[in-house]
Amino acid sequence: MSHTLHFINGEFVPSASGKTFEKRSPCDNRLMGTVAEGGQTEVDAAVAAAKAALHGDWGKMPTDKRVAMLHAVADGITKRFDDFVAAEEADTGQPHHVIAHAFVPRGAANFKIFADIIKNVPAESFVMDTPDGAGALNYAIRKPKGVIGVISPWNAPFLLMTWKVGPALACGNTVVVKPSEETPATATLLGEVMNAVGVPAGVYNVVHGFGPDAAGEQVTRHDDVDAITFTGETRTGTAIMKAAADGIRDVSFELGGKNAGIVFADCDFDAAVEGIFRSAFMNTGQVCLGTERVYVQRPIFERFVAALKARCEVVKYGRPSDAGSNYGPLISQEHKRKVLSYYARAMQEGATLITGGGVPDMPAELREGAWVQPTIWTGLPETASVVREEIFGPCCHIRPFDEEDEVVVLANANRYGLSTTIWTENLKCAHRMAAAIDVGITWVNSWFLRDLRTPFGGSKQSGIGREGGVHSLEFYTEMRNVCIKL
Numbered sequence: 001m002s003h004t005l006h007f008i009n010g011e012f013v014p015s016a017s018g019k020t021f022e023k024r025s026p027c028d029n030r031l032m033g034t035v036a037e038g039g040q041t042e043v044d045a046a047v048a049a050a051k052a053a054l055h056g057d058w059g060k061m062p063t064d065k066r067v068a069m070l071h072a073v074a075d076g077i078t079k080r081f082d083d084f085v086a087a088e089e090a091d092t093g094q095p096h097h098v099i100a101h102a103f104v105p106r107g108a109a110n111f112k113i114f115a116d117i118i119k120n121v122p123a124e125s126f127v128m129d130t131p132d133g134a135g136a137l138n139y140a141i142r143k144p145k146g147v148i149g150v151i152s153p154w155n156a157p158f159l160l161m162t163w164k165v166g167p168a169l170a171c172g173n174t175v176v177v178k179p180s181e182e183t184p185a186t187a188t189l190l191g192e193v194m195n196a197v198g199v200p201a202g203v204y205n206v207v208h209g210f211g212p213d214a215a216g217e218q219v220t221r222h223d224d225v226d227a228i229t230f231t232g233e234t235r236t237g238t239a240i241m242k243a244a245a246d247g248i249r250d251v252s253f254e255l256g257g258k259n260a261g262i263v264f265a266d267c268d269f270d271a272a273v274e275g276i277f278r279s280a281f282m283n284t285g286q287v288c289l290g291t292e293r294v295y296v297q298r299p300i301f302e303r304f305v306a307a308l309k310a311r312c313e314v315v316k317y318g319r320p321s322d323a324g325s326n327y328g329p330l331i332s333q334e335h336k337r338k339v340l341s342y343y344a345r346a347m348q349e350g351a352t353l354i355t356g357g358g359v360p361d362m363p364a365e366l367r368e369g370a371w372v373q374p375t376i377w378t379g380l381p382e383t384a385s386v387v388r389e390e391i392f393g394p395c396c397h398i399r400p401f402d403e404e405d406e407v408v409v410l411a412n413a414n415r416y417g418l419s420t421t422i423w424t425e426n427l428k429c430a431h432r433m434a435a436a437i438d439v440g441i442t443w444v445n446s447w448f449l450r451d452l453r454t455p456f457g458g459s460k461q462s463g464i465g466r467e468g469g470v471h472s473l474e475f476y477t478e479m480r481n482v483c484i485k486l
């Protein structure tokens with residue numbers, strides 16, 4: 001049994017109240033351990049430590065040294081790679097190859113990229129004319145925003161948390177992280193790496209606990225938290241934005257999606273099937289960028305549906321440690337209930353079930369886990385709730401289309417606008433589609449192919465702001481202009 005503690009001011013501490021909550025395995029619902037449940041006392045202590053660190057060694061540290069320290073953090077993650085992989089596997093139950101090849105390496109990369117960017121970013125400068133002819137020189141300096149509240153979700157916990165902590169620290173801020181209550185392990189483990197490489201106490205703090213009326217909300221309401229970066233549900237973003245209004249704090253939001261995958265008849269068929277399969281079912285469909293609406297051009301519709309169905313029916317359910325398993329459970333029993341309620345609703349709304357639709361037959365030792373089948377529906381109108389609402393499960397609805405203009409209208413008719421994946425061999429068509437679809441991220445003949453220098457974020461109700469590359473600096477630093485009369 002594990003006991004996961006907060007990491008505050010460089011130390012692993014329990015809650016003052018002694019309160020804890022349970023962490024159960026998504027694979028079999030077995031009790032894995034307990035987690036300290038933080039409240040106002042822990043949030044106050046973490047924010048005070050973060051504020052003090054801003055004025056201490058961290059605040060005074062030259063950029064070069066800070067950059068070197070963040071490279072050391074990345075190397076420290078790599079050194080403890082197996083521990084991070086094991087912790088993330090235990091928390092999420094996702095297949096070893098996803099965690100070891102995609103999610104944990106990104107944790108290290110998230111520190112390196114922003115360390116390099118902050119080292120190389122040029123300063124903005126304007127020379128201006130003045131009536132006396134002598135002129136004036138303007139230059140802008142970047143200052144850290146201060147204490148950043150980082151609120152992160154459970155679906156790719158280490159990747160998504162470090163995607164915020166990396167740039168925040170690179171820019172000289174300090175952080176108070178409230179990881180998802182479902183996935184506390186890797187954020188805590190990162191505290192060990194921070195100490196091992198000599199990051200000053202108070203720079204990186206972690207408080208565990210819940211969201212509303214609890215540690216999450218308390219971070220977002222704290223007077224000394226200067227800005228809040230959040231990844232999670234749009235509804236939670238709305239609550240956090242209201243909290244941030246008090247004190248006029250800045251927010252950066254990466255929120256929900258109901259992303260469209262668009263497959264043209266001229267696509268590379270096998271690549272499109274595999275691409276849509278990954279985008280809809282990787283991580284058991286628990287990816288914000290994932291595809292839950294698929295539009296396939298009519299000449300290949302039947303063939304495509306049959307091929308995707310066949311692909312779904314060969315997944316191998318199992319624990320991350322089971323040889324050959326490539327498909328994990330959902331994160332929790334609660335999420336399983338939500339996903340299964342959508343599976344039921346699809347049928348009530350008149351869907352044709354192509355595959356899945358329920359719970360797989362699992363061996364006795366895994367029967368209590370949060371397993372659900374990959375599921376495909378056809379035949380629903382665009383007004384059906386499973387076509388409109390984010391389910392965040394391994395499922396998609398597939399609908400035929402005829403014309404490019406028609407599919408643009410279908411793809412855009414949703415309150416979300418995070419990403420899209422388009423499959424065609426006609427690049428002119430791909431460029432037109434990319435310009436016409438209201439999303440922050442378009443992939444053509446690919447999905448989740450990430451260059452960390454590019455702007456990342458959602459349109460419409462999928463987010464506010466862009467992170468990635470120099471765009472992260474817009475949020476994690478404040479530009480101050482200096483004007484010198486010559």
Ligand SMILES: NC(=O)c1ccc[n+]([C@@H]2O[C@H](COP(=O)([O-])OP(=O)(O)OC[C@H]3O[C@@H](n4cnc5c(N)ncnc54)[C@H](O)[C@@H]3O)[C@@H](O)[C@H]2O)c1
Nearest residue numbers: 153154179180211212216217232233236239254255256288
């Ligand atoms: N756009 C993106 O990049 C992106 C990436 C990953 C996940 N997501 C979205 O995240 C969601 C799944 O994650 P989730 O279920 O953990 O999201 P969630 O919004 O339920 O929780 C996210 C975090 O917010 C905290 N929280 C909840 N209520 C809060 C409140 N009132 N104040 C402060 N903190 C609060 C939670 O404890 C957790 O740490 C999906 O909607 C998914 O699309 C988006």
Ligand SMILES: O=C/C=C/C=C(\O)C(=O)O
Nearest residue numbers: 155156163287288289450
């Ligand atoms: O589930 C969401 C995955 C989001 C991915 C990123 O935020 C990223 O690649 O930076």
